[in-house]
Amino acid sequence: DAKTTQPPSMDCAEGRAANLPCNHSTISGNEYVYWYRQIHSQGPQYIIHGLKNNETNEMASLIITEDRKSSTLILPHATLRDTAVYYCIVRATLTNAGGTSYGKLTFGQGTILTVHP
Amino acid sequence: GAGVSQSPSNKVTEKGKDVELRCDPISGHTALYWYRQRLGQGLEFLIYFQGNSAPDKSGLPSDRFSAERTGESVSTLTIQRTQQEDSAVYLCASSWGIGYTEAFFGQGTRLTVV
Numbered sequence: 001d002a003k004t005t006q007p008p009s010m011d012c013a014e015g016r017a018a019n020l021p022c023n024h025s026t027i028s029g030n031e032y033v034y035w036y037r038q039i040h041s042q043g044p045q046y047i048i049h050g051l052k053n054n055e056t057n058e059m060a061s062l063i064i065t066e067d068r069k070s071s072t073l074i075l076p077h078a079t080l081r082d083t084a085v086y087y088c089i090v091r092a093t094l095t096n097a098g099g100t101s102y103g104k105l106t107f108g109q110g111t112i113l114t115v116h117p
Numbered sequence: 118g119a120g121v122s123q124s125p126s127n128k129v130t131e132k133g134k135d136v137e138l139r140c141d142p143i144s145g146h147t148a149l150y151w152y153r154q155r156l157g158q159g160l161e162f163l164i165y166f167q168g169n170s171a172p173d174k175s176g177l178p179s180d181r182f183s184a185e186r187t188g189e190s191v192s193t194l195t196i197q198r199t200q201q202e203d204s205a206v207y208l209c210a211s212s213w214g215i216g217y218t219e220a221f222f223g224q225g226t227r228l229t230v231v
Contacts, residue, residue: 044210087159
């Protein structure tokens with residue numbers, strides 16, 4: 001799997017948008033970008049994923065550059081409960097006659113996001 | 118159950134003893150993962166089961182570590198002759214596998230080797 005690079009930490013004011021960058025310059029064509037987060041003392045939680053188009057769900061938006069070498073996770077209105085470690089992961093896929101299967105999730109060090117009042 | 122269940126939630130063991138950690142995945146999930154997370158560190162991949170395929174054991178740190186899974190049900194991670202550096206939270210996750218992408222994590226087992 002391709003490796004990712006994230007800043008070790010970021011701060012954000014409550015109510016503001018949090019923009020978390022991720023570099024994945026060696027990503028392959030069959031690899032998706034995933035974001036997970038881990039709130040203190042809990043297991044990681046899935047946030048969003050995408051291949052090349054921008055994606056949005058109830059939690060966040062994912063912006064992927066046209067060359068797919070980097071992406072940004074956007075939390076539009078950060079709250080104190082969004083304080084967590086955010087992991088950007090590149091994950092391989094394999095599609096054959098049996099359907100699509102997904103490679104293992106390999107977590108890096110992530111970004112510690114601190115949302116302050 | 119509604120989510121991934123791991124047991125025990127906490128385990129204290131003496132150095133040199135064997136331990137077994139259990140993971141009950143979400144019913145129907147074909148993929149199952151084990152990770153280790155040392156205090157203040159990121160998640161370290163250990164092993165990955167996907168359906169009937171041979172498991173990906175590339176992350177197991179030594180031959181003291183092994184894991185089994187029967188079909189698409191419970192998985193057991195076994196650590197033999199535990200060492201103090203094995204102290205960590207061991208996390209299990211499962212996903213549908215084919216056609217689905219989100220992995221659901223359990224709350225983990227905190228292992229302390231004294």
